[in-house]
Amino acid sequence: MLELFLVVVPLAAGALAYALRKARARSALLLTVAMLHTVAVGVLWVHKGSALGGWLMADDLGLLVLSLVSVLFLVVAFYAVGYVRYERPRGGRAFVSCLLVFLSATSLVALSQHLALLWVGMESTTLAIAPLIYSRDDRRSLEAVWKYLVISSVGIALALLAVFLLATAQPVAGASRALLLPDLISGASHLDQWWLRASFVFALAGFGTKMGLAPLHTWKPDTYGEAPSLVGGLMAGALTSCAFLGLARFAQVALAAGLQDFVRPLLIAAGLFSLLVAAAFIIGQADVKRMLAYSSVEHMGLLVLGLGLGGAGAYGSVLHVINNGLVKVMLFLAVGNLVLATGTSVVADMRGMLRTRPVSAWLLVAGLFAVTGSPPFGPFVSEFSIITGAVREHHPWVAGATVLMLTIIFVGIARMILGIVYGEPSTSDDEVSSVAERPSLIIGPLILASMVLLLGLYIPPPLRGAIGRAAASLGGAAP
Amino acid sequence: MTHSTLQLLLLLIVLTDFAVLGSSRLSACIRWIALQGAVLGILPLVTEGGLTIHVVALAIGTIFVKAFVLPGFLRWAIREAAIRREVEPLVGYMGSMLLGAAALGAAFAVTSTMPESARGSLVVPVALVTVMIGMVILITRAKAVIQVVGYMMLENGIYIFGLTLARRVPFLVEAGVLLDVFVGVFIMGIVVFHINREFDSISASKLTELRES
Numbered sequence: 012m013l014e015l016f017l018v019v020v021p022l023a024a025g026a027l028a029y030a031l032r033k034a035r036a037r038s039a040l041l042l043t044v045a046m047l048h049t050v051a052v053g054v055l056w057v058h059k060g061s062a063l064g065g066w067l068m069a070d071d072l073g074l075l076v077l078s079l080v081s082v083l084f085l086v087v088a089f090y091a092v093g094y095v096r097y098e099r100p101r102g103g104r105a106f107v108s109c110l111l112v113f114l115s116a117t118s119l120v121a122l123s124q125h126l127a128l129l130w131v132g133m134e135s136t137t138l139a140i141a142p143l144i145y146s147r148d149d150r151r152s153l154e155a156v157w158k159y160l161v162i163s164s165v166g167i168a169l170a171l172l173a174v175f176l177l178a179t180a181q182p183v184a185g186a187s188r189a190l191l192l193p194d195l196i197s198g199a200s201h202l203d204q205w206w207l208r209a210s211f212v213f214a215l216a217g218f219g220t221k222m223g224l225a226p227l228h229t230w231k232p233d234t235y236g237e238a239p240s241l242v243g244g245l246m247a248g249a250l251t252s253c254a255f256l257g258l259a260r261f262a263q264v265a266l267a268a269g270l271q272d273f274v275r276p277l278l279i280a281a282g283l284f285s286l287l288v289a290a291a292f293i294i295g296q297a298d299v300k301r302m303l304a305y306s307s308v309e310h311m312g313l314l315v316l317g318l319g320l321g322g323a324g325a326y327g328s329v330l331h332v333i334n335n336g337l338v339k340v341m342l343f344l345a346v347g348n349l350v351l352a353t354g355t356s357v358v359a360d361m362r363g364m365l366r367t368r369p370v371s372a373w374l375l376v377a378g379l380f381a382v383t384g385s386p387p388f389g390p391f392v393s394e395f396s397i398i399t400g401a402v403r404e405h406h407p408w409v410a411g412a413t414v415l416m417l418t419i420i421f422v423g424i425a426r427m428i429l430g431i432v433y434g435e436p437s438t439s440d441d442e443v444s445s446v447a448e449r450p451s452l453i454i455g456p457l458i459l460a461s462m463v464l465l466l467g468l469y470i471p472p473p474l475r476g477a478i479g480r481a482a483a484s485l486g487g488a489a490p
Numbered sequence: 491m492t493h494s495t496l497q498l499l500l501l502l503i504v505l506t507d508f509a510v511l512g513s514s515r516l517s518a519c520i521r522w523i524a525l526q527g528a529v530l531g532i533l534p535l536v537t538e539g540g541l542t543i544h545v546v547a548l549a550i551g552t553i554f555v556k557a558f559v560l561p562g563f564l565r566w567a568i569r570e571a572a573i574r575r576e577v578e579p580l581v582g583y584m585g586s587m588l589l590g591a592a593a594l595g596a597a598f599a600v601t602s603t604m605p606e607s608a609r610g611s612l613v614v615p616v617a618l619v620t621v622m623i624g625m626v627i628l629i630t631r632a633k634a635v636i637q638v639v640g641y642m643m644l645e646n647g648i649y650i651f652g653l654t655l656a657r658r659v660p661f662l663v664e665a666g667v668l669l670d671v672f673v674g675v676f677i678m679g680i681v682v683f684h685i686n687r688e689f690d691s692i693s694a695s696k697l698t699e700l701r702e703s
Contacts, residue, residue: 131666138673145681153685160678161637165628168644171667172621175652189660205605 013060014067017051017077017118020044025111029104037107038092044111045081045088048118052081056473065191066125072481075329076256077121079336080249082462084114086455087241090344093451094241097351105142113139113245120253126190126260130174133221133257134167136250144238155237162230166220173213173261180206192260199267207268214261215277221254222311223304224281225288232292235304236356240347243300247307247339252332255314259485262318266486271321278319279409285312286416293423299346300356302427303339306382309420310335316413317397318485324400325487329478331393334466338381338390341459345374348452349431358427362434370453372432374460379428381463383421389466396490495536500616502529503650504594507623510643511590512583516568516575516635520561523639527556530646537653548664552649555668560642560675564635567679571686573635581630589630593622613654620647634682638675645671 024044031037055077061068069077091110116139119132137160145156178190180202187194187201195202220227235243265274289309296302310331317328346356348371353361365372381388384395394417401410470478479489506526513519531553534545567573579586597618604614624647627640649667 125663127663128666131663131670134667134670134674138670138677141677141681145684148684148688150688153681153688157634157681157685160674160681161628161641164641164674164678165625165644168641168648172648172651175648175654179654203605 014062021111021115025108028107045085049081067122071477080117090455124192143242155233158230159234170217176210196267218258225285228308232301232304236301244340244343248336275319278315282312282316290416290419320400321486323490325485326482327393327396334389341456342378344456387467389463524561617651
């Protein structure tokens, strides 16, 4: 029943938050629910159950994504309480409500064993986050939310078609229950191959749009660029992980049905193309939030690349879901602090931040090395594993192209971030005053930074076990 | 009898697809998409399987949402935001019609490659052509309101496809899908309203401030 609790409680709290008139009460509710959620997810690690007749159940892959989402949400909730003191987002009361509904929807995606229910959760995340993007009453904000709504609604509609196509692939006679993952996998040999192929193609396009895989990523820079930083963080860290989970579910079924030769080249191609697009647009990018959006395109590309490679690549992919989520939220929150200080996310106007906001600036430097996959941070381990996978699965040119692209991206991001941190302020008259940074705005990213560092040095055995089993369900193995 | 009724309703759906594609006035487009929603609601009642509470509830819900609430809401947005009444297509009506005809051909071509079991029925090609024409409208129309209509059509097409497996998807899921579409169009409508206030006319083609320079 705990599974149902994780979905229903945030939803009910979202409704309650709208009824609360006092901002302080809403903040308290947000923090309480976020903490309860994390505790409940912790219990799930020890005691797994199922709800709604097996529709909701935390398998290893789902539990990993759920834990990631829960931790990220807790950090963001804590940050949000500090943030709303400085900047009033447009939504007012709806701001906290939307955040809580988002938590409910992402939990539903992570826990769903029923693929149509997973779709309902995925669509709900789109709808819950859209009002949060529209945070300022201006044209740019409107344009961003409109692009996001239209493109991701179409994407998610294609994903629904994928769900229906998968249901069609199931034989009408027989004991297997419709669209339940365990039944789909155990009865994979009876699935109709034609419908299954069609289903996977639409799932790749649909969930790929939600993840922001190139060439379906066009909404991403605009949305991340205009959304408040903490919303951008939630999208880049939690929402994309859920979308990847949706795609991984379809891959699980297709791989179980023996469609390796169809699925893997598609995933590898999508991954490499995303890396290429990210590399092309990160070089010379003038806005730090838009740069983070392209970096997200890059990491989504790495995830599907690893999934497509299998073996050590799939293991790296699962591990990278966690690393990428933690790094992205940390970076968005650190950037958010600088944006709060300077009032812009255009790089030319935010130079020399080391003097005025030293903690956030150092976080940004740590984030630079983490996000580009440098040791000793977590993403190094997962990216290394993905590249190892490419070599071992006899794709040397894939490994080479990936390393080249990652190098280009490293140069692009390093130039931008080092400019922000160390560069000379261009004008002296409107220089940002140096004030002590608020603890509520830096503790969260600091915690995430230490987690990313820890994952690069040591992965706790229970976590390692869960990652290994999740990778095995995706045709992978620990290196 | 039910079989010929089903064929008739499917034909009506295709006609409404093309009617939206060819209409030059927003109000006409909304009227046609409302009609399509109503036909869509009746469809599950005539597909095989008989009248269960589940099917009837779904039909009533669909008709209520897709034929009355959402079109009514779009009309409200047009009136309140004083949107100009023309569709203003990026591709002319003749060109749109040709694209629609191409979509129809493609839908039947794809259907003919499908496994045996699906080839006989008209449901699958009609679903596909509705999805494709919905896409055409989304891409070739500049106005945000009409893009919402295109999105509704796209969803309708997928819903028709879902009918082929009406017995396999449980009620909870169908209701969830319907609710999501409802909320989705509602939020789009609100954004459309704000866009108009901000930009004076609801034309998504004017949304060009965010670009890679």
